[in-house]
Amino acid sequence: MTDETTDLDARTKDLDRAHVFHSWSAQAALDPMVIAGGSGTTVWDHAGTRYLDFSSQLVNVNIGHQHPAVVRAIQEQAATLATIGPATANLARGEAARRIVERAPDGFEKVFFTNGGADANENAIRLARLHTGRDTVLSTYRSYHGNTGAAIVSTGDWRRIPNRYARGHVHFFGPYLYRTEFWAASPEEECERALRHLERVIQAEGPTTVAAILLETIPGTAGVLVPPPGYLAGVRALADRYGIVLILDEVMAGFGRTGRWFAFDGYDVMPDLITFAKGVNSGYVPVGGVIISDPIAAQFDEEVFPGGLTYSGHPLAAASIIGALDAMADEGIVDHAARVGSESIGPALHALAERHDVIGEVRGEGVFWALELVADRATREPLPAAAMGSLKSGLVARGLLPFVSENRIHVVPPCVVTTAEVDQAAAIYDEAFTDLARAR
Structure with a gap:
């Protein structure tokens, strides 16, 4: 350790405390x-x-x-074309989208790119509402879906409470046998009773008003709550029974985190919309997106999709996805x-x-x-x-x-x-x- 390096650490902290406003924090006592x-x-x-x-x-x-492959991909793209608008066609963007849908199930050919996981969920909710003509979104109390308007209200934990500015959100309890809400004594009982609870919420809210069920495949921030066997398949069956879009949030669980490309690959379930971010490029550049099933994507062949982001499919983000997914596959x-x-x-x-x-x-x-x-x-x-x-x-x-x-x-x-x-x-x-x- 030298005086110079110690000074750099001190200067970093001084600058941070003077000028950086941190998320989810009271600022005065922070010591990052x-x-x-x-x-x-x-x-x-x-x-x-x-x-x-x-x-x-x-x-x-x-x-x-x-990781050198991801760093190199970003550097090479920056030297070629650092930015371009989303209305253009760009090779890096197309190659990134191709690699993502190659990992998705059959029947998913389109990707809408966003800046991160929150606006991925935001736009998945938009797609579900437009596709169904309904408004209500159901999500669990033990969840986190991001800090934008609809995403934070879909979130179940305390962070939604001071941020309730979006409409049409209803929460329910998902399975969590260790602290069961359903007096269950086994995974089978927890699954059966949690599904019954969800169906009653759908019925009580009015099935014809429910646009989407939004679930983290494995709730992450809420506690890595691995769903019991049969639960996700049961949710899929309820969504089909009542004409509801099933959105699986793979922002945290996707792209290798569970030892699978997608967490839902380990369960008998097929979503309608898949949201992603984080693991797709390991966060080297901000990026996220929605992988859209073919029937929902086809609706917008002739109908205008009323959503967009300045940095959707940003070339540096796209290059980082290519570098990350290729390296993950090759290695x-x-x-x-x-x-x-x-x-x-x-x-x-x-x-x-x-x-x-x-x-x-x-x-x-x-x-x-x-x-x-x-x-x-x-x-x-x-x-x-x-x-x-x-x-x-x-x-x-x-x-x-x-x-x-x-x-x-x-x-x-x-x-x-x-x-x-x-x-x-x-x-x-x-x-x-x-x-x-x-x-x-």
């Missing part, structure tokens, strides 16, 4: 971590302090930090995520749960896991916020960046994480849990 660089699963500050990134930042750096990164999840992450987390009573439940797949932490295993009382804050501080002090949400630690490293790095992280979690137990 400085990140100056990264590679693979590791990031560091200007002074060279290194951290193992088991947050993937916002669960989006699927391919890892600074077997999605298969690696499945393998490291089943052979390393899952076993390591279950071993931690055997040693630490604070872990109430382990759930997940691929590189998409959560540890639900409790003050008491018998009552399942959530671990208090103060203890969570102490645990987070302990992890960071040991060189690991965690993703902490409410009473959970989400274990969500990049898809390229190695077995050795999983072992390193597991040892850090173990030490932090041991310290927490001593303090309690």
